[in-house]
Amino acid sequence: MPGDVLLLSNSRPPGGAEPFAHAREVLARHLGDRTAWFLPYAQADHDAYFSWVRDALGVDLRPLHREPDPAATAAAADAVFVGGGNTFRLLHDVRRLGVLEALRANDACRYTGSSAGTNLACPTVRTTNDMPIVDPGGLDALARVPFQVNPHYLDPDPASTHQGETREERIREFHEVDDVQVVGLREGAWLHRSGEHLTLDGNSARLFRQGEEPLELTPGTDVSWLISS
Amino acid sequence: MPGDVLLLSNSRPPGGAEPFAHAREVLARHLGDRTAWFLPYAQADHDAYFSWVRDALGVDLRPLHREPDPAATAAAADAVFVGGGNTFRLLHDVRRLGVLEALRANDACRYTGSSAGTNLACPTVRTTNDMPIVDPGGLDALARVPFQVNPHYLDPDPASTHQGETREERIREFHEVDDVQVVGLREGAWLHRSGEHLTLDGNSARLFRQGEEPLELTPGTDVSWLISS
Numbered sequence: 001m002p003g004d005v006l007l008l009s010n011s012r013p014p015g016g017a018e019p020f021a022h023a024r025e026v027l028a029r030h031l032g033d034r035t036a037w038f039l040p041y042a043q044a045d046h047d048a049y050f051s052w053v054r055d056a057l058g059v060d061l062r063p064l065h066r067e068p069d070p071a072a073t074a075a076a077a078d079a080v081f082v083g084g085g086n087t088f089r090l091l092h093d094v095r096r097l098g099v100l101e102a103l104r105a106n107d108a109c110r111y112t113g114s115s116a117g118t119n120l121a122c123p124t125v126r127t128t129n130d131m132p133i134v135d136p137g138g139l140d141a142l143a144r145v146p147f148q149v150n151p152h153y154l155d156p157d158p159a160s161t162h163q164g165e166t167r168e169e170r171i172r173e174f175h176e177v178d179d180v181q182v183v184g185l186r187e188g189a190w191l192h193r194s195g196e197h198l199t200l201d202g203n204s205a206r207l208f209r210q211g212e213e214p215l216e217l218t219p220g221t222d223v224s225w226l227i228s229s
Numbered sequence: 230m231p232g233d234v235l236l237l238s239n240s241r242p243p244g245g246a247e248p249f250a251h252a253r254e255v256l257a258r259h260l261g262d263r264t265a266w267f268l269p270y271a272q273a274d275h276d277a278y279f280s281w282v283r284d285a286l287g288v289d290l291r292p293l294h295r296e297p298d299p300a301a302t303a304a305a306a307d308a309v310f311v312g313g314g315n316t317f318r319l320l321h322d323v324r325r326l327g328v329l330e331a332l333r334a335n336d337a338c339r340y341t342g343s344s345a346g347t348n349l350a351c352p353t354v355r356t357t358n359d360m361p362i363v364d365p366g367g368l369d370a371l372a373r374v375p376f377q378v379n380p381h382y383l384d385p386d387p388a389s390t391h392q393g394e395t396r397e398e399r400i401r402e403f404h405e406v407d408d409v410q411v412v413g414l415r416e417g418a419w420l421h422r423s424g425e426h427l428t429l430d431g432n433s434a435r436l437f438r439q440g441e442e443p444l445e446l447t448p449g450t451d452v453s454w455l456i457s458s
Binding site: 013014015016044085127128130131132133134135138162170 | 242243354355361383
């Protein structure tokens with residue numbers, strides 16, 4: 001049985017300054033007393049990012065980037081926590097360090113991701129919102145879940161005169177070239193896979209499927225059908 | 230002397246439905262009576278996109294995607310017009326078709342780009358806003374200008390409680406890994422290189438340089454210093 005997976009849309013509650021204040025209960029339940037290795041690679045300043053999260057969480061969190069061989073540590077980890085920032089930088093670094101391959105081979109590892117860390121748990125990072133500041137050497141990711149997530153999902157602003165694509169239009173572009181389902185995870189929301197059950201909570205989400213009308217999912221919904229084959 | 234370059238932030242004026250209504254005069258001046266080959270590859274429906282732009286523009290615009298050998302036509306073109314849509318799909322297709330290489334070798338060709346087409350004229354597409362819906366096989370682009378453009382540049386909304394990165398924060402992430410200048414081109418704005426002169430017009434822009442405060446550029450400004458070495 002693969003390790004449980006917790007995918008958070010974002011690290012801070014909407015409008016809030018305190019990291020993960022909105023998700024303390026589910027994080028404690030998910031991580032238990034396990035040692036979780038933190039991957040800060042989506043941010044430029046690894047030490048500062050690690051300290052910020054560890055001080056807020058009060059769980060046994062350790063800095064993977066401080067290990068002499070991060071890939072070896074990841075290969076043996078009981079739990080990892082992949083923080084947010086720039087998804088392309090994250091994927092570039094975990095690939096270069098061998099951590100991507102190590103995590104693929106360590107499917108029993110309990111996975112926690114927020115924002116860019118949530119993108120990394122998907123089959124590919126092709127539904128990220130981030131700017132491609134570095135070439136990640138391929139868009140394939142960990143496939144810890146069989147669907148895509150769009151974190152920080154934003155509803156269109158009817159008052160806007162901006163001519164850039166809305167988030168929904170961008171996801172429709174994805175479905176012009178692929179048929180993988182995409183969960184638009186609004187801020188504050190998370191998906192938690194525990195055993196064979198997948199639950200949405202924290203906030204609502206919008207599910208996009210190729211050629212179909214989007215579907216609204218309310219918090220507290222059992223969405224295990226997203227992971228059943 | 231390389232051909233002149235016109236880079237538009239967007240295809241529609243802010244709030245407007247009519248394509249390029251805000252830029253008719255500069256487009257007519259830039260294209261003259263040249264035949265311009267249109268590249269619709271950033272959109273899924275090439276025919277519909279081509280017709281929409283041709284009907285609005287009233288210039289001699291022809292569909293490159295209808296040519297038997299698009300790369301050969303691009304290699305001999307006097308002028309090209311690269312439309313907007315998804316930058317990753319555009320780069321993927323022009324690379325696969327050999328059009329990217331053909332345009333690199335045809336530096337005398339007059340270049341017009343809007344949105345994704347503007348990204349393609351930069352050294353890389355690493356400052357696009359688009360979702361990476363396909364792997365473009367590398368982020369390198371045409372380098373028709375020596376700086377990066379961020380099209381549809383959006384100022385931060387001080388009322389927002391959204392925790393996703395602002396556009397300025399995304400460009401700062403780019404400058405954590407590279408020192409190329411980035412022009413945040415607000416909607417309605419364009420950059421026009423005519424000979425050795427580069428002018429900003431249509432709207433204002435915000436210039437981002439590594440380690441420096443951003444600089445506001447007003448419409449009508451001569452910014453030839455951006456292309457001088």
